[in-house]
Amino acid sequence: MATVMTAYGEFGATFPAVVGRISRTGAVERPEETVLVVRDTVPAGDFAAIISDCDGLPASVGRYESLDHLEDGDIVLIDGTTGFTRTLYRAGSLHNALFVTNRCDNQCIMCSQPPGEDDGGSLTVAMRLVALLKRTPPLRLTITGGEPTLLGDGFVRLLSMLATDLPETTITCLSNGRGFGNKAFARAVANIGHPEIRFSIPVHGDVPEVHDYVAQASGAFRETVAGFYNLEECGLAAEARVVLHSRSVPRLAQLSEFIWRKLPFLCQTAFMGLENTGYGRMNWSELWIDPIDYADALANAVIGMYRRGLAVSVYNIPYCILRPDIHGFARRSISDHKQTLVAECAGCQVSEHCAGFFSSCLERHSRAIRPIQLQRRRDDQTAIRVARSGGLRDFGQGRDGEC
Template sequence: MLRRDTQFDVRYVAAPKLLKVITPEELIEKGARVCAGQADFDDLILWMGTGNNYHHEQLMTLPVGGFLFQELAPQYSACGATILASPRDPEVVQPGDVIAVSPDTNVVRVVYRRGANSNLLFMTDRCNSLCLMCSQPPKEVDDRWHIDENLSLLDLIDPGSEQLGISGGEPTLYRDGLLAIIRHAAATVPEKALHILSNGRLLSDASWIADLKRLNHPNITWGIPLYADNAKDHDEVVNAPGAFAETMAGLYNLQRAGQRIEIRMVLSKLTVARLPEWAHYVFRNLPFTHHVALMGIENTGLAKKNYAALWIDPADYQIQLASAAHFLDIRGLTVSVYNLPLCVLEPTLGRFYRQSISDWKNLFIDTCQSCSAKQACAGFFKSHSTRWQSRNIHPLSPKELETLQGAPYEVA
């Protein structure tokens, strides 16, 4: 499990900037073509490795934007390019990553990780809801700078097929910026699927339909949460009166705009009792849904504050979960179960299970070490505590694992 940032000795950074970490071999083979979009040598920072001093001196004559050392030799300190050296955690930044540097801090953020299963474009800390289980409580700030950063990031990431998330906060709060990012993604990395997380409320404005129809991206999915089959319960979960009606209107507008839709349900004490009724509601009212995601709760952010209202042992809602999943599956909707340890599932749910927790967020506790399912299980969020742990956590034997059917690797 890797963090997304670490401290460096940072020198010669004049302004906030994104840089693509590249090895000398990649530079020789591809140059700036290692990036998916428009980039030049000034956008690259060269990974210096642990070569000898003469080798480093030769490399530092190259006209790149910077040089990254695991250690810093004194004779290189007068170089005019950006220098990053002596990372506190040398595992965090690796070749292929895109990093954010700033003159105001010695913290270097990884904003894109080569080979990760959870790369996303973060839009904003703002949100127009206040969900009881929000893992990242919203802030009332003007952070439109994320728009320009994401547009630059799309140019620097690796080419090739993968899924990119777009998330917040609520991305639709910056409507023009979101549309610009989707357009730029279509032009730069059309081979990459986009998965946009939104509460759908602002999409109730019908003028979105024309804007979305004009987008020329071949593969977008909108992940929209619907926490109940009725307005009272949904609005209680998201702490916003009128949200249910707005979200439903937004879903219908997405359908009119020809968008692919995923309905998301976070499983908690407030939502699981009516899961079968909720599944019926989704099928009757949103039959155009492409995917239904049934998700365990992430025990961080506001979820900690609202523990008493939210926590229910997953062992106690397996009947309702199985009823909802099988009901939707039989009727042709694709269903996935996310963010729960495999050992707590009712066995027939194994075919819906996804190893979903992002690679930089997940962990396995001591009980898991002898489990036969570690390679297939999502494990726990790094925020895990025994307070949020099911009584049914146990190592699965090979025979128990045989009763569960595997499923493709996906990210929640």
């Protein structure tokens, strides 16, 4: 089931927006950074906010229908005017993101987070979140938007803050890469010296006609490719992301060849299933191909790159749809708050490791979903076999998923 990430509270009076850490006990070091969840008594203390899903409490306590989705250590943003409450950070999750802007200079036809105007506050909220995380640094964080590099100096300030406050947190920055076509900007980012950062950049095609069409931006291909070269020259790690749909799949062989010939320095290429939300939902009937129908093209692209020494992963596509010889490249990649399984998965023995589905993609999914049953080989070695209709096939255990 997808995780609840938002809620509405009713407060007795309006107040400026707060970003605070959830606690169910009042005995905290920094009450001013704490959003206290109470059930009966309200302790004394200068808390950022006090909230509850119980009745009979003072009007100063925000009243919610349910707060079951919140754990101690989660960080929330409460809009003190509307009561709208968004979970910014889940302490028990490895899939947390800093959302920094709505704006983007691409309008990709499958974008899951369509761009819009900025309210100007996203970067401030993201920086406040980083400040709160300083005492409990997460293993990893994603920077996302919109296009984060459009923030210019603000983007550089955020990365500097991350380098100083969370130096051991691995950062993945989702970007269209065009900003790095400006070498001075790439150099400015490199000069921050963040020890653990990677830029994840979509490549929609091996030729400008395809890439620019998908990006809906003339000249995007040239700037993105220049961005990859500038990042490499500045010593910054980058990966290519290839979203699989009707515009990218027909030239998948050419695209994988383009990457291994022209961009062999990338730290990884990730082939990714389509998400049915945002523009992806609007254009679903034009874009979606049942993954079973491109299973061979995908496997050939993955194996071809792997044999040339490139790191490859497959995101967002269930095991049972993938050709068995690329099971080892599949990652449990969908963020846990929007990952789910379907009824056909009942009894599947690899469901804990499977990418599963976006919760937004349940109306229409592959016709090839089949539960997988595992059997140990007689010699009881680590390799396992998959019993499926059609016989037993080798099944390589997937490595840890990666967002």
